[in-house]
Every structure is written in C-alpha cells, then in structure tokens.
Amino acid sequence: MTGLWRMIGQRLLLGMLTLFIISVVIFGATELLPGDLARELLGQSATEETLAALREQLGLNDPAPVRYWNWLTGVLQGDFGLSMATQKPISELVGARLGNTLFLALYAAALSIPLSLLLGVLAALWRNSVFDRASNALALTAISFPEFFVAYILILWLAQTGLFPSMVRITGATTTGDLLYSAFLPALTLTLVVTAHMMRMTRAAIINLLASPYIEMARLKGMSPMRVVLRHAVPNALAPIINVVALNLAYLITGVVVVEVVFVYPGLGQLMIDAVTNRDIPVVQAIALIFAAAYVLLNLLADVLSTVTNPRLMHRT
Amino acid sequence: MTNLTFPRGMTRRGLLKGGVALTAAGLILPAHMALAQTEPKKGGVFRVGIGHGSSTDGYDPGLWDQLFVQTFAAARHNYLIEIAADGNLVPEIAESWDSADGATWVFRIRQGVSFHSGKALTPDDVVASLNHHRGDASTSAVKPYFDPVTDIRVDGQNVVVTLNAPNADFPYLMSDYHLPVMPGMDGKIDPASTDGCGGYIVESYEPGVQATLNRNPNYWKPDRAHFDQIVLLTILDPAARLNALMTSEVDTIDQVDPASISLLESRGVARILSISGNAHYCFPMDARAAPFTDNNVRMALKYAFDRQELVDKILAGHGSVANDNPIGPANRYFFAGMEAKAYDPDKAKFHLKEAGMDKLEVTLSAANAAFSGAVDAAVLMSEKAAAANITITVDRVPDDGYWDNVWMKKPFCASYWGGRPVEDQMFTTAYLSGASWNESFWSNEAFDKLLVAARSELDDAKRRGMYQEMQRLVSFEGSTIIPMYNNYVMALANTVATPEKVSNNWNLDGFRCVERWWFA
Numbered sequence: 001m002t003g004l005w006r007m008i009g010q011r012l013l014l015g016m017l018t019l020f021i022i023s024v025v026i027f028g029a030t031e032l033l034p035g036d037l038a039r040e041l042l043g044q045s046a047t048e049e050t051l052a053a054l055r056e057q058l059g060l061n062d063p064a065p066v067r068y069w070n071w072l073t074g075v076l077q078g079d080f081g082l083s084m085a086t087q088k089p090i091s092e093l094v095g096a097r098l099g100n101t102l103f104l105a106l107y108a109a110a111l112s113i114p115l116s117l118l119l120g121v122l123a124a125l126w127r128n129s130v131f132d133r134a135s136n137a138l139a140l141t142a143i144s145f146p147e148f149f150v151a152y153i154l155i156l157w158l159a160q161t162g163l164f165p166s167m168v169r170i171t172g173a174t175t176t177g178d179l180l181y182s183a184f185l186p187a188l189t190l191t192l193v194v195t196a197h198m199m200r201m202t203r204a205a206i207i208n209l210l211a212s213p214y215i216e217m218a219r220l221k222g223m224s225p226m227r228v229v230l231r232h233a234v235p236n237a238l239a240p241i242i243n244v245v246a247l248n249l250a251y252l253i254t255g256v257v258v259v260e261v262v263f264v265y266p267g268l269g270q271l272m273i274d275a276v277t278n279r280d281i282p283v284v285q286a287i288a289l290i291f292a293a294a295y296v297l298l299n300l301l302a303d304v305l306s307t308v309t310n311p312r313l314m315h316r317t
Numbered sequence: 318m319t320n321l322t323f324p325r326g327m328t329r330r331g332l333l334k335g336g337v338a339l340t341a342a343g344l345i346l347p348a349h350m351a352l353a354q355t356e357p358k359k360g361g362v363f364r365v366g367i368g369h370g371s372s373t374d375g376y377d378p379g380l381w382d383q384l385f386v387q388t389f390a391a392a393r394h395n396y397l398i399e400i401a402a403d404g405n406l407v408p409e410i411a412e413s414w415d416s417a418d419g420a421t422w423v424f425r426i427r428q429g430v431s432f433h434s435g436k437a438l439t440p441d442d443v444v445a446s447l448n449h450h451r452g453d454a455s456t457s458a459v460k461p462y463f464d465p466v467t468d469i470r471v472d473g474q475n476v477v478v479t480l481n482a483p484n485a486d487f488p489y490l491m492s493d494y495h496l497p498v499m500p501g502m503d504g505k506i507d508p509a510s511t512d513g514c515g516g517y518i519v520e521s522y523e524p525g526v527q528a529t530l531n532r533n534p535n536y537w538k539p540d541r542a543h544f545d546q547i548v549l550l551t552i553l554d555p556a557a558r559l560n561a562l563m564t565s566e567v568d569t570i571d572q573v574d575p576a577s578i579s580l581l582e583s584r585g586v587a588r589i590l591s592i593s594g595n596a597h598y599c600f601p602m603d604a605r606a607a608p609f610t611d612n613n614v615r616m617a618l619k620y621a622f623d624r625q626e627l628v629d630k631i632l633a634g635h636g637s638v639a640n641d642n643p644i645g646p647a648n649r650y651f652f653a654g655m656e657a658k659a660y661d662p663d664k665a666k667f668h669l670k671e672a673g674m675d676k677l678e679v680t681l682s683a684a685n686a687a688f689s690g691a692v693d694a695a696v697l698m699s700e701k702a703a704a705a706n707i708t709i710t711v712d713r714v715p716d717d718g719y720w721d722n723v724w725m726k727k728p729f730c731a732s733y734w735g736g737r738p739v740e741d742q743m744f745t746t747a748y749l750s751g752a753s754w755n756e757s758f759w760s761n762e763a764f765d766k767l768l769v770a771a772r773s774e775l776d777d778a779k780r781r782g783m784y785q786e787m788q789r790l791v792s793f794e795g796s797t798i799i800p801m802y803n804n805y806v807m808a809l810a811n812t813v814a815t816p817e818k819v820s821n822n823w824n825l826d827g828f829r830c831v832e833r834w835w836f837a
Contacts, residue, residue: 033717033718039720039721047460047461047753047754048753049453049460050455050456050457050458050460053453053454053455053456054456057456083373085373085375086372086373086374086375086524087375087509093372096523152556155560159560159564160560160563160564162564165564165566166557166560166561166564166566167550167552167557167560167561167564167566169527169550169566170526171521171527171529172521261553261554261557262554262556262557263557264550264551264552264554264557264561266523266525266526270372270525271372271525274371274372274373274525275372275373276717277371277717278371278373280373
C-alpha cells in the first residue's frame with residue numbers, strides 16, 4: 001500500500017512541475033498574441049490618450065517577466081488575481097463557469113460511459129454480428145461529424161419539435177431538474193461525440209482477452225458467454241478502458257467550446273475565448289491552468305485506478 | 318404578413334435619386350403593421366437574444382461599446398435627452414435646454430425623479446455623471462466630446478455647461494448612450510454601480526451570459542416600460558439566435574443573417590424588422606500612401622465596382638446604395654440630390670488616365686471582423702474592378718486583432734461605422750484632419766474650415782448648405798469608399814408589438830425596445 005501512496009505523491013509532484021512548465025508556455029504564448037487589452041476594452045473608437053490612461057491604470061507597461069512573477073506568486077498563495085477587463089476576482093469569474101462546465105461534463109459522462117461500456121461489452125460478446133456492425137457504424141458516424149453539425153441536427157429533430165429547449169439558461173432559480181432537462185441536448189451531443197472512442201476501446205480490449213488461455217479454460221468449464229465476459233474478461237480489460245474514459249472526461253471538460261456556443265451554454269470554454277479576444281491575460285492563464293490541471297489529475301486518477309484494479313501491479317514491490 | 322418593413326417603392330436608388338422627404342426616410346412601417354396600432358399593454362417577460370456580449374463587459378459607462386451593454390443601459394438608465402423615434406430631441410432627465418449663444422448651454426433638470434436606491438435625483442448627480450467622461454484620467458470613449466467643455470456647474474435646478482466655442486449640436490451629444498445619469502457621491506459616480514433612474518431595476522447580471530431586470534414600480538414615465546421583466550441574453554452564434562427565436566426561447570433577436578431571412582419568414586413564427594439608418598460599411602484608403610495620394614486614383618476606384626450588386630449580395634437587399642457619404646438617410650442634412658456614382662469602368666479608366674496610369678494594382682485587406690461579409694465584398698469588388706484595368710488583390714486577414722493590426726495600419730482595408738445621429742459627430746470623429754479615428758488620414762482644408770464654421774452657424778438653411786458641401790467634398794474628394802448603408806435587421810416574435818415608428822438612430826429601436834415595445 002505504501003508503494004501506491006509513494007506513486008501518487010511522485011505523480012503529484014511531477015504534475016506540479018508540468019503545470020509550472022505549462023504556465024510558462026501559456027504566458028509566453030499569450031505574450032505573442034497581437035494587440036493589447038486596452039485597445040480591446042475600449043474598442044475601435046478609442047483614442048491614443050484614453051488607451052494610454054487605461055494601460056497605465058492596468059499595469060500593462062511593466063515588463064513581461066515582472067508581470068509573470070507577480071502572477072505566479074499570487075497563484076501559489078491561492079490568489080488568481082483580478083481580471084484586467086472587469087477588475088473582478090478571477091476565482092469568482094471562473095468559479096461559476098467551472099461549476100457549469102463540470103456539470104455538463106459529468107452529465108455527458110453519466111450518459112456516455114454506461115452506454116459505451118454496455119455497447120462495447122455487447123459488441124465484443126456478439127462480435128461480427130449485425131448488432132456489432134450496426135453499433136460500430138453508428139458510433140463511428142456520430143464521431144465523424146463535426147460537433148456543431150451533430151448539435152444542429154439534434155436541434156432540428158428534438159428542439160424545433162418542442163421536445164427539448166435549444167438553449168440553456170442558468171439563473172439563480174434554476175433547479176437541478178430544470179438543468180438536467182435544458183442541458184439534455186448539449187449532453188447528448190457530447191455523448192454522441194465521445195461514445196465511439198470508449199466503446200471501441202472496450203470492445204477491442206475484451207476481444208483481445210477472449211483469445212487468452214484462461215478465457216478458453218473458463219469456457220471449457222461450461223460458463224455462459226456473458227459470465228465469461230463479465231467475470232473473467234472485463235476485470236482484466238479495465239486498465240485500457242479506464243485510461244480512455246479518463247482521456248474523454250478531460251476532453252469533456254476542456255474541449256467543448258463549440259457545443260457551448262451552439263447551445264448558449266455558459267461554460268469555461270466561452271469564458272476563455274472571451275478572455276483571449278479581450279487579451280485578459282490573467283483569466284486566460286487561470287483557465288489554461290485549470291484545463292492543464294484537469295488533464296494531469298484525470299491521468300493520475302486513471303493510473304491509480306488501473307494499478308488498483310490490477311493485482312499484479314499492486315503487489316509488485 | 319412578413320414582408321420587409323422597407324416598402325419596395327422607397328428603397329435604395331429611390332432615396333438617392335428622388336430626394337424623398339428624408340426626415341421620414343428611416344421609417345418605414347407600412348400597413349401590415351396593424352399590431353403596432355394597438356394601445357400598449359402592460360406585462361409579460363420580454364426576452365431579447367443579442368449577438369454581442371462578453372464576460373469582460375462591465376457597468377462603467379465610458380467603456381460601453383456594443384449592443385448588449387447599450388440595450389442593458391437603456392433598460393436601467395435615463396439620459397439627459399432622448400432621441401425620439403422621428404429623430405428629434407425630446408426631454409428626458411433634462412426638462413428643457415437652451416442656449417443664447419451656442420456656447421453656454423443650460424439644462425433644466427427634472428424634479429421628482431428618484432434612483433432605484435430611493436435617492437432623489439439632483440443636478441449634482443448630472444454633473445458627476447458628465448464629469449466621469451472628462452479630464453486626463455478618464456478612460457471614457459467619449460472623452461473627445463468634452464474636450465471643448467471648459468466648465469460644468471450647478472445653478473439652482475439647472476446644469477450649466479460652458480464650451481470654448483459655439484456648438485449648435487451640443488444637446489445631441491448629450492443623448493449619447495455613454496452618458497447616463499447615475500447617482501453621484503462627492504462629485505463622482507461609482508462606475509461599478511447598477512443604480513439608475515430608468516424603467517427597470519437590475520435583478521441579476523452575468524456578463525457575457527444574461528441580464529434580468531424587473532419593472533421599476535416608481536418609474537416617472539407613465540407611458541413607458543411596459544414589460545414586467547426584461548431578460549437580455551447573449552447569443553453569439555447567428556444560428557443559435559435564430560433557433561432561440563423559432564423555439565420561442567426569446568421574443569426578439571438582432572442581426573438576422575441575411576441568408577436566413579426568407580427561411581425565417583416562411584416559418585411564420587416571427588416577422589422581420591428592417592430599418593434603414595446611418596450605419597454603413599466602408600473601405601478607407603490611406604490618403605498619405607501612394608497611389609491613394611492622387612484623388613484620380615481614388616475616384617477610379619470609386620467608379621470601378623458595382624454598389625447595387627454589393628447591396629443585393631452582401632446585404633441580401635437589406636440596405637441601400639451609398640454614395641461614399643458617411644451621412645445617412647436618417648441624418649437631418651443628408652444630401653439626397655448628390656450626383657450618384659454608378660458602376661462605370663470607362664469613367665474609372667478615364668480617371669486612371671488623368672492620374673497618368675493605364676492600370677492599377679492595389680491590395681485590399683479584409684476580415685469579417687470589419688463587417689459580416691467583408692471578405693466576400695472585397696472579392697466582388699476585385700471581380701468588377703478588373704474591367705477597369707484595376708487589379709485588387711484581396712488579402713484575407715484574421716479577425717482576431719483586426720482593429721489593432723490592420724485597421725488604420727494597412728493602406729486599404731474594410732471598416733464599418735454605426736453612423737452618428739449628428740453630422741458634426743460623424744465628421745469630427747472620422748473626417749476632420751488629424752482626428753484620432755480619421756481612418757483614411759484624409760486632410761482637406763476647405764472641409765475642416767466648413768466643419769468648424771457649421772458648428773456655430775445657427776441659421777438652419779445656411780447650415781444645411783454647409784453640410785451638403787461637406788458631404789460633396791467627402792464623396793468626390795475624400796479617401797473613403799462607402800458603397801452601402803446596412804439596415805438594422807431584427808426579427809420579432811408575432812406577439813411583440815412596436816410603436817408605429819421605430820427609431821433608426823441605433824439598433825433595437827435606438828436601444829430602447831425594452832422601454833418602447835410591448836406584448837400585443
């Protein structure tokens with residue numbers, strides 16, 4: 001067990017290092033963006049004098065390393081600082097959006113993970129059957145369309161007929177029930193987009209195992225095919241499945257800006273685009289760090305879980 | 318019932334050729350608007366889907382720059398002066414205004430108006446609100462309006478503004494959307510406050526997402542602000558906006574994509590409101606950079622493309638041909654009788670010859686950030702110009718950073734203006750020599766002199782003559798190609814009723830749909 005904790009500790013430290021390097025990269029990249037915040041804030045009709053006044057006020061005239069250092073020390077103390085554009089605490093700006101993004105990600109995950117595992121197991125069980133081919137073809141078709149296209153098709157079929165709303169409104173009075181209903185279409189869109197990947201990985205991992213001698217043994221014992229798959233194949237196939245699920249979860253958190261725009265969903269992606277177009281660098285950095293942290297943590301979780309589910313790795317010390 | 322609200326007989330060329338009575342020109346609502354004739358009814362939740370808004374928006378009036386914050390402001394604030402739907406000034410917080418010499422302006426402040434917080438509005442609040450845009454430390458976009466202002470003071474129930482030179486249009490400037498009356502504290506307003514004296518009180522606001530406001534029960538205007546609640550939603554994606562209207566998630570949307578207008582009309586759930594105003598799309602040429610230094614080159618370009626084609630294809634007919642004139646049909650002194658410039662390759666060649674050239678090669682930088690369809694417009698122009706031996710190479714540049722890296726940096730690019738209700742405002746902003754936003758860097762001594770002289774000219778007929786001469790100068794000697802006025806195109810659910818006249822000075826009934834419209 002201590003080995004496991006040591007591994008988690010090591011991974012966390014490495015994750016921190018990764019995040020630090022990412023923060024440098026992000027800062028460098030945002031420095032390369034043309035244009036400046038003052039101009040974006042005041043718009044096309046701003047004069048040089050007002051621009052200069054605003055730049056001075058926002059501290060944009062400091063050299064880049066100084067600004068980076070100020071920001072980094074703030075983050076280490078848990079303070080992301082103020083948004084340059086709105087002068088509001090970034091934690092406040094990002095907090096609500098992060099909640100929305102996580103909600104949508106979890107909603108889509110709750111739909112897509114059981115669905116793809118089920119389809120994957122059944123497809124492996126009945127491989128090369130009509131069911132296997134049909135579910136494969138459908139999943140691949142769904143993943144091959146661009147997200148916005150899937151979204152518009154769903155709006156045409158399910159929103160314009162009045163079954164589900166075409167846009168999501170989240171206010172203080174929105175209950176979880178309302179939200180589950182109004183966010184169904186974006187969650188379904190994401191489900192269609194991520195299902196193929198997980199389902200095919202599940203199917204491949206199980207089919208791979210079905211050729212092993214111990215499965216042969218189980219069959220020879222006279223077990224039912226379902227039992228063979230569920231009791232003997234699935235536990236050993238968990239590691240690759242967990243990894244692909246973690247990757248897709250990270251994608252659901254970080255890569256859904258198109259779906260957010262089409263369904264007017266107030267998530268982190270839209271906030272990041274706003275921040276980039278307005279050159280609100282601290283917000284961009286904060287969100288990029290959150291995204292990077294999501295990848296690092298989910299990968300860490302996937303590693304730990306695949307170790308835990310594999311006794312050979314657990315008792316290796 | 319959902320025809321264009323711009324009657325066919327009065328479009329485009331009709332406006333330019335005929336010299337129609339132009340004070341009425343914006344407006345536009347023919348007989349099928351029977352809805353509009355009914356008495357306003359109270360009640361309902363009015364939801365507007367707006368194609369602007371960003372999480373960086375804020376409450377500071379000096380920084381407002383797009384339709385979401387402008388409409389949000391009109392819902393919660395009042396201004397000194399309102400521009401009525403017919404283009405005339407009407408009293409709002411200022412009961413009346415007067416000036417003996419055009420340089421000292423006295424605004425009489427209305428009594429009995431209170432802010433949402435309950436505080437009574439005083440002339441001191443007005444002074445504090447105006448001073449927010451004055452001075453070196455101000456970051457306001459309308460700071461230049463206050464450059465000529467030497468003093469603002471309270472005199473009893475009046476606010477007295479002193480200018481360093483007469484300006485007959487000063488009250489018009491006071492109607493600008495940047496200048497709401499906000500509560501003052503020790504001579505300053507709190508730019509982060511939501512407090513105003515408008516028809517609706519802010520319940521919640523999430524920048525870049527939505528704003529919800531409830532009717533102000535103590536609103537001083539009895540015949541305005543008919544809705545119980547206003548919900549403004551940012552919906553950036555044009556298709557999402559259209560979907561929201563068709564699935565009854567919102568009652569009104571702005572900026573309908575011209576390509577989808579006929580589709581929307583065929584569904585019968587909404588009607589299109591297409592309002593011609595002063596907004597225009599343009600292509601400034603840097604008058605300091607060869608070959609645009611020569612007016613003959615500029616004239617050759619002005620004759621070398623088909624304006625009507627641009628209106629038909631880029632605006633889908635929701636606009637009108639412009640004659641390189643930034644003063645639009647909604648302006649008081651619009652010069653309708655000016656000689657039109659039709660597509661004429663021979664004239665273009667003639668001007669090229671005058672400039673000592675037989676062919677011309679220029680590069681036009683365009684991005685759709687300038688206006689929707691700018692790149693297509695540039696391509697159309699380059700196709701047509703070829704017949705006049707003019708090669709226009711279209712340089713497609715990124716949207717991101719367009720106003721920083723291309724506009725006023727490249728010698729020939731695309732741009733747009735929302736138009737201004739006052740001629741002086743438009744010219745001073747973009748055509749006066751050395752003005753900060755003089756995007757073509759054009760400089761003309763005769764024009765500059767006329768502009769200054771017209772400000773203090775109080776005789777209306779003489780002023781009209783001066784402004785017409787200025788429009789002629791910009792059109793025939795200026796360095797900006799202005800091929801078209803773009804309409805404000807909105808879509809309204811059938812339940813939404815509007816007054817007979819819808820304002821054309823800005824989008825969404827001059828931002829005041831929230832206050833002027835109702836549910837039938």
